[in-house]
Amino acid sequence: MQEPVLQVEDLHVTFHTDLGTTPAVRGLSYALPKGKILAVVGESGSGKTVQALAILNLLPSTAQVTGGKILYQGKNLLALKNAQLRRIRGKKIAMIFQDPGASLNPVLTIGEQLCETLHAHEKISKPTARKRAAELLSQVGIQDAEKRLDEYPFQFSGGMCQRVMIAMALALHPDVLIADEPTTALDVTVQAQILKLMKDLQRQNGMSVIFITHNLAVAAQVADEVLVLYAGQCMEHAPAAELFKQPFHPYTQGLLNSLASVHKKVEKLPAIAGNPPRPGEVLPGCPFAPRCAHAQARCFEQCPPLYTNSFRRTRCFLQEGK
């Protein structure tokens, strides 16, 4: 197997609020292979965004990394000083966000925001930066790029804004792109266009992508590997094709069952009964046990380890000895 670009080791992130401390990510580990897309899948509150924000230390002030390492080029990102991390942000590891409209500064022109990224990491003249910015815009499929550089985000549609965000993120050919629900706020046709654009650009640049989504269908379209998060823990991590063909973990099975399909005709889509643990609630056993149809007595007492089976990892006692 290839050397991974980015490695997350035993990451713990905790929120400190007036109501007490809430663990959001509990002992998450994964390796991001070079040139691959890893989809991190989970429902709201599963910690998928939080773990991504931790990579670039963009967590809100209420959250704190309480343990673990994030290794990039042999350096632990969590131990870097702000000035050192700044040289990595945007240049080596770039990020795009869920709400493209809100992620761009409303009072700066698109050109200013694009050029600013270039100026932050490279010593280039203003005209050169502008020329590069226009090239980037046409690269992500925006017509009339030169003219549109002087427009403001409110003059762009949601899909266009996300294209700008992608252009901005890819401006300096980063090794890693973290995409936090990049298509969630867009309508379905635009979603497909953006996914295609991202995949094309990823292949061209050979970069690695952490693709965060709650949408398994989207994950199936883009991912090489899928990591399923539940209550801040990795439940299942497998190559995408295998995971969708045969999910091991009952939670993943439940998620896949609840997907609508054009081939099956059903009256009502099956849903996983119950609710995920409330924030701050830490169960002694498997966090999914109360909702699991296969749960045994020991599932409630003891959290199963991640069982590794060739390229797959599964946190379930059912995989014991397999």
Place this chain on the structure above:
Amino acid sequence: MMRFLLRRLCLLPLVVLGVTFLLFFLTQRLSPEMRASLYVKDPRQMGALEEVIRQYGLRDNVFRQYGRWLKNVAHGDLGYSPSANMPVAQALKKYLPATIQLAFVTMVLVVFFGVWFGAASAVHKDKWQDNVARLVSVGGFSLPIFVLGLLLLMVFYGKLHWFSPGGYSIQTDIIIHGAGFKTYTGFLLVDSLLNGQWRVFGDVLNHLVLPALTLCIGSFALMVRVMRSSMLEELGKDYVRTARAKGLTEYQVIYKHAGKNAIIPVITLAGIQFIRLLGGTVIVETIFDYPGIGRFGVLAAQQLDIAGILGFSLLVAVLFVVGNLLCDLLYTAADPRIRLE
């Protein structure tokens, strides 16, 4: 844009008519004799009272009198102000620059320090910087202007002799009324520099400091509050996270990105406060005996100088409408999303 300007300018005569008619109507509650008496200085000529009333038609119907006043105003004649001993128009022209000067210096101080303290307060939320700014702004809110003005006078004039109250020094008066002193703008602060009169500049500035500080405090408190909350809101927004993710320095993130958005409500506030200061420096100008239109208005009111009061109100109304218009224009410059329709 043009339509917006025209529509807003149509508002001008309405506001001016409303304000002046209201005041005019109120002054009619005074008997014609009382209104006429101000123009008769010598008690031995009280018999002339009736002649004044007749000459100026003071017993006429209020609308006729108001119409006459309006007609004169349209010809640039605002009447004669006995309290200032000169025509009202001339008095306003003489006193307005001093007030604008005072309001301007005050606003520069308020905006500069208000934005700075407010931003620092938000960036260092709940740290000592925030606590100091909050303390200062609560203090500023709760300190009445006349108390602060008198305190400053007592300390800096009475005890320390650092600054002087009242009109300009005699030397200054002699110089500015002398033949060699050219009036370029009417603003003494600027004119003294253009004339190369450093002593005059120093004296004018010296007279400006205490009133400006006094006027500052209330507006400053409000400015800090608005800037703080606006900055806090902006710092929590998604684009700030994007700016950080791009690898910008914290300074760029805070001042270029969040700051540019946070300043928008401050611009409106600053505009409104500036306009308010132009008409509302009455108390401070009176305390410091500062030669501006506020003091002119007070003297006119005290002596029932009706022409003076009407002229003062007319000016304040015009300033208010025009100032608000400028404020809106400034707003569009700061926020590209706002287009005036």
